[in-house]
Amino acid sequence: MxxxxxxxxxxxxxxxxxxxxxxxxxxxxxxxxxxxxxxxxxxxxxxxxxxxxxxxxxxxxxxxxxxxxxxxxxxxxxxxxxxxxxxxxxxxxxxxxxxxxxxxxxxxxxxxxxxxxxxxxxxxxxxxxxxxxxxxxxxxxxxxxxxxxxxxxxxxxxxxxxxxxxxxxxxxxxxxxxxxxxxxxxxxxxxxxxxxxxxxxxxxxxxxxxxxxxxxxxxxxxxxxxxxxxxxxxxxxxxxxxxxxxxxxxxxxxxxxxxxxxxxxxxxxxxxxxxxxxxxxxxxxxxxxxxxxxxxxxxxxxxxxxxxxxxxxxxxxxxxxxxxxxxxxxxxxxxxxxxxxEPASKEVDEVCESTIVNALAPIGRMISLVTNGVSAFARLITTVINIARILMVAILRVPFGIIHDCAGCLTIMVTHLIVTVATVPQDLLGIVASIISDTVGVIAWSARMIKYLVRVL
CATH class of the missing domain: 3.40.570.10 (Extracellular Endonuclease, subunit A)
Known part of the structure; x- marks a missing residue:
């Protein structure tokens, strides 16, 4: 020393x-x-x-x-x-x-x-x-x-x-x-x-x-x-x-x-x-x-x-x-x-970037849910069309006494109808609820992001 x-x-x-x-x-x-x-x-x-x-x-x-x-x-x-x-x-x-x-x-x-x-x-x-x-x-x-x-x-x-x-x-x-x-x-x-x-x-x-x-x-x-x-x-x-x-x-x-x-x-x-x-x-x-x-x-x-x-x-x-x-x-x-x-530092940019990513995440989920909802709705429409076709065939065959040939057809129709009524509306309700929930989340995140950006700017 x-x-x-x-x-x-x-x-x-x-x-x-x-x-x-x-x-x-x-x-x-x-x-x-x-x-x-x-x-x-x-x-x-x-x-x-x-x-x-x-x-x-x-x-x-x-x-x-x-x-x-x-x-x-x-x-x-x-x-x-x-x-x-x-x-x-x-x-x-x-x-x-x-x-x-x-x-x-x-x-x-x-x-x-x-x-x-x-x-x-x-x-x-x-x-x-x-x-x-x-x-x-x-x-x-x-x-x-x-x-x-x-x-x-x-x-x-x-x-x-x-x-x-x-x-x-x-x-x-x-x-x-x-x-x-x-x-x-x-x-x-x-x-x-x-x-x-x-x-x-x-x-x-x-x-x-x-x-x-x-x-x-x-x-x-x-x-x-x-x-x-x-x-x-x-x-x-x-x-x-x-x-x-x-x-x-x-x-x-x-x-x-x-x-x-x-x-x-x-x-x-x-x-x-x-x-x-x-x-x-x-x-x-x-x-x-x-x-x-x-x-x-x-x-x-x-x-x-x-x-x-x-x-x-x-x-x-x-x-x-x-x-x-x-x-x-x-x-x-x-x-x-x-x-x-002064301009914000790199760390502030990272915080802001993280905030924006978190805000966009619900939007992505909502787009996905909307896509699924459209798909389910299209499936429902297709099912209704098929049921209508089966009913038309059954109605046309009844006058000619061929009811026994339609028994299997009616069974398929009723089964398909029950499955559709039991599942598709539930899917649609769930999707609609998710869309509403995510929409609220997007609005909340957007408000917070705008508030943050206003403070930074």
């Missing part, structure tokens, strides 16, 4: 002992964890505990892996909008200077350094084809709390298509579940993390995670008299949401391949997959006794939220847009109305 590396290593050890943002433990910001207890994970000498400090306030907590140069998790709450200034997305994201230099200021600072031994910097993301994916989402809280989420110690590299799906399938529901939680006079504790590092490294330095997860716990805050989040000013949601007056827990997990969908899980399932101890100190739905019932109830809430999301345009949850990686935050930000959108 060279002299320079040795000095940096000694500074790294010293950073753990200084009083400030990079801390030895999370005591300074313990209120971001349910019960004041951080998730129980195995220790690593490469991990930094960060009480994320911005505008002279602690905003949330992050466990950071300096070897992979990405966060292990960020822990945050809702409601918890700290500070008075309006939230904004800085053109240059922040970083944590104390990781590199223990003598630096406590607050996060704009990332104007060209490189860092222990953390990701702006230049890593430039021209990388990766989004800076928030763990603590920008839109959950507002004011300076929202601004503070735009730090690279709270971001992991994500393909844009995966980032879009994470937003629609996880972050939007986390926000609405947090609104439901607050409506019942409770607090939502959230821990969002990244795991399963892939072989890919952004800029040959920053690890790209294989999955991202988020665990929620809605319960009452423990210390109401000494809780900065409880005294924060929170803007009213002003949207219609279901009511649910009970504690609950829930979890999401997504493979970060762009086409993969997010999974709905119980918290204990996430703990088992990650191989960690308890994420929450105590929360309803995190034990064998109550997890199945709690999971079922929250799934029902999510179903209601999904229906309301499709039925109405919700301006409070913006449509994701690709942004300039070198400027404003490029995760899923709200674009200004007068700012032109």
């Amino acid at each position: 060279g002299t320079g590396s040795l000095v940096l290593f000694l500074l790294l050890l010293l950073a753990r002992m200084v009083q400030g943002e990079v801390v030895h433990d999370f005591d300074k910001c313990s209120w971001f964890f349910q019960g004041g207890v951080p998730p129980r994970l195995a220790e690593s000498q490469n991990w930094f505990r960060i009480c994320q400090r911005y505008d002279n306030h602690y905003q949330y907590a992050t466990l950071y892996n300096s070897e992979l140069r990405i966060p292990v998790y960020s822990a945050y709450r809702y409601p918890c909008s700290i500070g008075q200034s309006a939230g904004y997305r800085p053109k240059i994201w922040f970083y944590e200077p104390q990781i590199d230099n223990p003598a630096s200021k406590n607050d996060m600072q704009p990332c104007d350094v060209p490189s860092s031994h222990f953390q990701a910097v702006e230049s890593d993301y430039q021209k990388s084809n990766y989004d800076r994916g928030h763990l603590y989402p920008f839109k959950l809280n507002d004011k300076t709390s929202a601004t503070s989420t735009c730090t690279l110690t709270n971001a992991v590299p994500e393909r844009h298509g995966a980032n879009v799906r994470w937003y629609h399938q996880v972050e939007s529901f986390v926000q609405r579940l947090a609104w439901i939680c607050r409506q019942s006079k409770r607090t939502m504790y959230v821990v969002t993390g990244a795991d399963n590092p892939t072989q890919n490294k952004m800029n040959n330095r920053v690890s790209v995670p294989g999955l991202v997860w988020s665990a929620l716990c809605c319960t009452s805050a423990q210390d109401l008299n000494n809780d900065p989040c409880r005294s924060s000013n929170v803007v009213s949601e002003e949207v219609d949401i279901p009511t649910y007056d009970n504690d609950f827990s829930f979890a999401f997990m997504k493979n970060m391949e762009p086409e993969a969908n997010a999974e709905h899980l119980m918290v204990r399932e996430v703990q088992k997959i990650l191989g960690v101890g308890k994420i929450f100190d105590r929360c309803r739905g995190t034990t064998k006794d109550d997890e199945a019932e709690t999971f079922k109830e929250v799934e029902a809430l999510i179903s209601k939220l999904a229906i309301s999301t499709e039925d109405q345009e919700d301006i409070s949850l913006p449509i994701p847009a690709e942004e300039n990686p070198a400027a404003d935050g490029d995760d899923l930000a709200t674009q200004q109305a007068d700012t032109p959108l």
